[in-house]
Amino acid sequence: MENNTWLALTFIRNTVMAFPGVTEQLCFETPAFYVNKHIFARLKEDGENLVVHTVEREKWMQKDPQTFFITDHYVNYKYMLVNLERVDPDDLKTLLLTAWKNRAPKKLLNEL
Template sequence: MTFDDIRHIALAWPDVEDGSSYGTPALKVRKKMLVRLKEDGDSLAMPGVPPDERDMLVESQPKVFYFTDHYRDYPTVLIRLSKAKRQTVEPLLRRHWRSLASKKAVRDYDAIG
């Protein structure tokens, strides 16, 4: 996957907009971080993933999911785009979007989807 693939998926959802964070491209929902591209150009930082779930993702798919010491105490997982598959990333991304989007946007999306 690429960041453009992630953009294509997420921009189809209400309330998602392009932005930037720490000088890299990001996607935001109502000014809150959905994901951002890390400086290496191949990793996404995705907040909203509780540490126990993050640990399970890292253990089950260490080539795709990881975290660094910097993120150890944050509910964030890092995703290697070059190793990721849409069917793995999209559900996580959608769930995080649902937690950030307005209730109306989620209702409207569910009604048409």
């Protein structure tokens, strides 16, 4: 794993593990983060992008299409790719928290 990917993954882990009920497992042989058995983020196999659950991907993709984008595979899913080299850390935190909130049950939302 490249050093930049390792740093990004450390940042992601430190952010999401502060949210209630988060577990880390492998998905397609890459680190993935779940809440209540629902995936909300995972490192893409290329090691350069994060796959994140979102219902606002159009907003993000309009903001910066080189950082936030989808491939044909994700057209019919509520996921977006995030370029880890380009993303602002505050935007990444916002995306991770929102993804967690979208997937977490009410009981865990109340614990936050």
